[in-house]
Amino acid sequence: MCLRHKPIAPHCLFNYSLCINNIRNKQQKHLIKIQLCAVCSFKDFVNMGCSQSSKSNSSKSAPASTEPKVCAQCKETITGQFLTALGESWHPDHFACEECKQPIKETKFHTNEGKPYCSECHVKLFAKTCFACDKPILDKCVQAMGTNWHEDHFICGGCKCKLVGTQFMDVKGAPFCQKCYLSKHADRCKGCSKPIADKAVVALDAKWHQMCFRCSKCEKPITSEQTFQVDDGKPQCVKC
Structure with a gap:
């Protein structure tokens, strides 16, 4: 036929x-x-x-059109099949990765500064690396403590619970949930020996809860604006 x-x-x-x-x-x-x-x-x-519009980061092939199409790469008229991508028309072999220069065969591709990239080159050049596993992050990226993490890898260094959306503490570059931080790493108050979760008073070569740093005689708290004296290694307010 x-x-x-x-x-x-x-x-x-x-x-x-x-x-x-x-x-x-x-x-x-x-x-x-x-x-x-x-x-x-x-x-x-x-x-x-014959007339297919392209979506962001996708290319579509189409048969020849009766309307003249100009290839965005070679600037010549397209007489056969063409691709539409990034708002322009291309010869199929001319729609190529900016890095490796190979034609992009996938319908989904990546862009950077308006230039097309194949998946492999985009990962190699632009993907962030997870601090925990040292592998590229292809989906959601968690930015914390000055580094990038896979969402599933940003976990407590103690109990391994997920930390996204919670309060955490940085212990020598490792994140810890508050519970593990208080039980294992928090400074202990000189007055009550309990962990300090908030601001601490640093005095007499030790750290104190603000309410625990008080006069050893009248037991009134000594604030940061007040001067104090030392009696037998214990703080005393000036009045006492």
């Missing part, structure tokens, strides 16, 4: 190396709206294949 100059549906076009540039209504200048594909009798294929 000779299919030249007969309408071919897009899904059949890939199996038949045929030119469909001449599919026109002889009486009208626009494309025929309803025809039967000469291969599969599929209807309305003209509207489906």
Whole structure:
């Protein structure tokens, strides 16, 4: 069966190396709206294949169009199949990765500063690396403590609970939940020997809860604005 100059549906076009540039209504200048594909009798294929808009970070292939298309890479008129991506038309072999220069075959691709990149090169050049596993982060990235983490890898260094959305403490570059921090790493108050979770008073070569740093005689708290004296290694307010 000779299919030249007969309408071919897009899904059949890939199996038949045929030119469909001449599919026109002889009486009208626009494309025929309803025809039967000469291969599969599929209807309305003209509207489906000849003018496809591209979404962000996706490319689509289309059969030849009667309207002249100019390739964004070589600036020459496209007479056969073309791709639409980044708001422009391309010869399929000319839509290439900015880094490796290989044609991008995937329908999904990545961009950086308006340039297309294949997945492999985009990961190599731009993906952040997880501090915990040293592997690229391809989905959600948690930024904490000056580094980047996979969401599932940003966990407490003690009990291993997830820390995203919670309060945590930095202990020598490792995150800890408050419970583990207080039980294992928090400074102990000189007055009550309990962990200090908030601001501490540093005095007499030790750390104190603010309410625990008090006069050893009158037992009134000594604030940071007050001066104090030392009696037998214990703080005393000036009045006492």
